[in-house]
Amino acid sequence: MALSIADLPKEELFGQGHAGCGGCGAAVAGRQAMKALGSRTIITIPASCMATMGGSNLKTTWQIPFYHTLFEIAPAVSSGIRAALDAQGIEDVNVVSWAGDAGTADIGFQALTGAAERNEHMMHVCYDNEMYMNTGGQTGSQTPKFAITSNMANGKKVKKKNMLAIMEAHEIDYVASASIAYPLDLIAKFKKAAKKPGFSYMHILAPCHRGWQIPAEKTIELARLAVESGLFELYEVDEGKRTRTVEPTFIPVDNYLLPQGRFKDLTQEDIQDIQAGVNRHYGRGE
Amino acid sequence: MVKNLPVVPTAKAGSLVETPTGITWRIQHPEILENCNMCLDCTLFCPDGAIVQQAGELVLSLRLCKGCGICANECKENAIQMIPEYSGVKGVFR
Numbered sequence A: 001m002a003l004s005i006a007d008l009p010k011e012e013l014f015g016q017g018h019a020g021c022g023g024c025g026a027a028v029a030g031r032q033a034m035k036a037l038g039s040r041t042i043i044t045i046p047a048s049c050m051a052t053m054g055g056s057n058l059k060t061t062w063q064i065p066f067y068h069t070l071f072e073i074a075p076a077v078s079s080g081i082r083a084a085l086d087a088q089g090i091e092d093v094n095v096v097s098w099a100g101d102a103g104t105a106d107i108g109f110q111a112l113t114g115a116a117e118r119n120e121h122m123m124h125v126c127y128d129n130e131m132y133m134n135t136g137g138q139t140g141s142q143t144p145k146f147a148i149t150s151n152m153a154n155g156k157k158v159k160k161k162n163m164l165a166i167m168e169a170h171e172i173d174y175v176a177s178a179s180i181a182y183p184l185d186l187i188a189k190f191k192k193a194a195k196k197p198g199f200s201y202m203h204i205l206a207p208c209h210r211g212w213q214i215p216a217e218k219t220i221e222l223a224r225l226a227v228e229s230g231l232f233e234l235y236e237v238d239e240g241k242r243t244r245t246v247e248p249t250f251i252p253v254d255n256y257l258l259p260q261g262r263f264k265d266l267t268q269e270d271i272q273d274i275q276a277g278v279n280r281h282y283g284r285g286e
Numbered sequence B: 001m002v003k004n005l006p007v008v009p010t011a012k013a014g015s016l017v018e019t020p021t022g023i024t025w026r027i028q029h030p031e032i033l034e035n036c037n038m039c040l041d042c043t044l045f046c047p048d049g050a051i052v053q054q055a056g057e058l059v060l061s062l063r064l065c066k067g068c069g070i071c072a073n074e075c076k077e078n079a080i081q082m083i084p085e086y087s088g089v090k091g092v093f094r
């Protein structure tokens, strides 16, 4: 059954009046995801832009229970929330932990890998802006090679670690990549993940125009170019079965890289290196 | 028995809608033109929920819009135009 935008729920469970920048990709990811998750959802978010954006304990943009956790522990807190719901016999609730790339792949990784190992009945979402934006845009393990960040003026020297492959190795129920430029694909994946009895992992590429040094209105366009160039593959691994969900046209990677200020110092060699990386990594694990 | 979600003493749900962030940051705002074909793409690309579908129509809330311009950039029909907030000699802030 194909989804259509007209049939999506009209309620705005996240986003209206939020405290993030205009044109924020993470906010787009949050709005799209909530169209799939619905009001019976409890979300935990560790330190990050997304947590700040949600508001404070005085005012919030969330229409569902939102718990701002310490940096290292969102999936652990969500595991506890699920245990408490189970103890009370409440079954119809989606339990979600939602973190940035640092809260997922770096500082938050131990709680994530623990919850995935236990195959907790919950979902973890990484909205990946490839930097530590809430503290000013530092380099992390999800920053791509060569990208200039606030603490690496000469660009990152090593490549981005493949979180999707790492989570797949946990043999959890569902692993998927998603992009804010393909909302119906993203929403369909969230709906699938919500039905799983165990752990799901979603990795959303959500550009940050501040960090990527692009005009705010290009946020979605760049998310699309990442997919079209083959640098970010859209696929899912549903109980071990891997399926690509969007077939890109493989435009040359410089179409995606050169509009971004963080790649302004790329040499022709660097671009060739990145292009060769696509050809090496695309479809990995097929 | 249907149980409700636990209630934690905290901000009233969705209360930021009443005092939206960013309205004073805006330097341009969208205007939806007649050639809009109601594909509704912009309702999923807007980061602020400022363009929503209501009773079969697109409704734009300038209280929520931060003027990022994503909607105009993404519209396949070119049916959204960004208009500068300041116009005239002294500038008018709406």
Ligand SMILES: Cc1ncc(C[n+]2csc(CCOP(=O)(O)OP(=O)(O)O)c2C)c(N)n1
Residues within 6 Å of the ligand: A026, A047, A048, A049, A050, A071, A072, A099, A100, A101, A102, A103, A104, A107, A129, A131, A132, A133, A134, A135
């Ligand atoms: C234990 C701990 N270390 C450091 C910080 C400071 N801190 C807050 S947000 C943040 C970066 C968050 O980056 P990411 O998870 O990628 O989300 P983003 O802000 O990019 O959306 C850091 C380092 C903290 N709050 N707690």
Ligand code: SF4
Residues within 6 Å of the ligand: A020, A021, A023, A024, A025, A026, A027, A049, A053, A129, A133, A134, A208, A209, A210, A211
């Ligand atoms: S810094 Fe980036 S991720 Fe953070 S609120 Fe602004 S646009 Fe969003």
